[in-house]
Amino acid sequence: MQTKYQLDEKEIPKKWYNIMADLPNKPQPGLHPGTKQPLGPEDLAPLFPMALIEQEVSLEKYIDIPEEILDILTMWRPTPLFRAHRLEKAIGTKSKIYYKYEGVSPAGSHKPNTAVAQAYYNKKEGVKRLTTETGAGQWGSSLAMAGSILGLDVKVYMVKVSYEQKPYRRALMQAWGADVLASPSNQTQSGRSILEKSPDSQGSLGIAISEAVEEAAQNPEAKYALGSVLNHVLLHQTIIGEECIKQMAMTPDYPDVVIASAGGGSNFAGIAFPYLREKIAGKDIRVVAVEPTACPTLTKGEFSYDFGDTVGLTPMVKMYTLGHEFMPAGIHAGGLRYHGMAPIVSQLFHDNLIEAVSLEQAKIFEGAAVFAKAEGIIPAPESAHAVQGAIEEAKKYDAEGQSKTILFNLSGHGHFDMSAYTQYFTGNLEDSTLSEIKLKESLSSLPKV
Ligand SMILES: Cc1ncc(COP(=O)(O)O)c(C=O)c1O
DSSP states (O other): OOOEEOOOGGGSOOEEEOGGGTOSSOOOOOBOTTTOSBOOHHHHTTTSOHHHHHHHHOOOSEEEOOHHHHHHHTTTOSOOEEEOHHHHHHHTOSSEEEEEEOTTSTTSBSTHHHHHHHHHHHHHTTOOEEEEEESSSHHHHHHHHHHHHHTOEEEEEEEHHHHHHOHHHHHHHHHTTOEEEEESOSSSHHHHHHHHHOTTOOOOHHHHHHHHHHHHHHOTTEEEOOSSSSHHHHHHHHHHHHHHHHHHTTSSOOOSEEEEEOSSSHHHHHHHHHHHHHHHTTOOOEEEEEEETTSOHHHHOEEEEEESSSSSOSOEEEEEESOTTOOOOOOSOGGGOOSBOOHHHHHHHHTTSSEEEEEOHHHHHHHHHHHHHHHSOOBOHHHHHHHHHHHHHHHHHHHTTOOOEEEEEEOBBOTTOHHHHHHHHTTOOOOOOOOHHHHHHHHTTOOOO
16 A cells, blocks of 8 residues: 655656636736725836736746746655555545645745745845745745745744744744744834734734835835735645646545645645646536634635735735734634635635635644644644544545545644644643624725725
């Protein structure tokens, strides 16, 4: 019984897949936050290099991955596909479970797939410094690593709750040479305005984005990098699914269900978009996004124009959102604490091409603990959503007397998240399910368009 399916370095995919070419309904255009008119390239130019702006609006089905990027990605890619024989046994399922493991990157997650690409295009256009936000620290550390490889300064606004919960993630960013600040900080107008209203703010991705965008917009040598949500970020992640399709072809199986966690939607897009290409072409595949009950963007949010950040500096995009002022509970899956969802993922959900479920934090850790014992790998709390999602799908099929092939994306390891595991093992994890009252209140902040 084969466990690992590995590709040779030469077989690394040479093109990203752009699902925009195949979408039955394209997402609505982004709008300027001031004029509310559709965005043009000139609106994005202060924040992003032109090559990434072109990718953002491209309708080409495939985009070549430059040799220089492939050369860096082969430091850890292609990543392995595993058949989870031991997990199947542990939960007693008749279904087959496979997982693609992105935790083998030096930063420990899928995020370097786009960090390297973004740093490369910025460097090529003469940018000296990148600013960004990070939740759990996975994205910030990935950009710090990419900056150190490509010779760019990196400044990271790290959500305060994670800054305090995850000191070693912070140290990792510093080891790769990045400047790291707790957000909200007093270094930006956005940060100061939040601190004035709530001096004890734990921060959120939305606030950290406001700070990073503000700094990049004011410094001509700096640009901004986002770790999820945008079309070009999702594009860079499709290398995961393209590899996975080749690896699944080495097995006797084809996935009936593809599952990934969804924060802003990038690791989900990475594994799912190449399979959605097959689904749009007629294959019978279910595709499921898993989110926390503390931040149930797809399952409880509204499909509406909203700002990408809390303060309202970024363009407005049509997406599922909980409202840009939404302040999620301080759950350990920091990378899933985002009020919105990628416009492309939102459109796919609106068009019923994908499904979504939300799971409670304690359940997630229960699944992660079963997985760790069976398969050896400690999942990142974000990735544990996909693990538990897969376990629940397998159990559901067992109850129906069916045996299916389930594939999920294990987007990262949790070696820097052990304090969260400790809280789980000592029974100190709180139920953080979002209440209807809080949901209604935060949806009332949606801008009128
Ligand atoms: C390991 C891991 N998985 C998943 C996510 C969620 O982000 P996205 O939805 O963009 O994949 C994050 C975000 O920080 C992460 O670090």
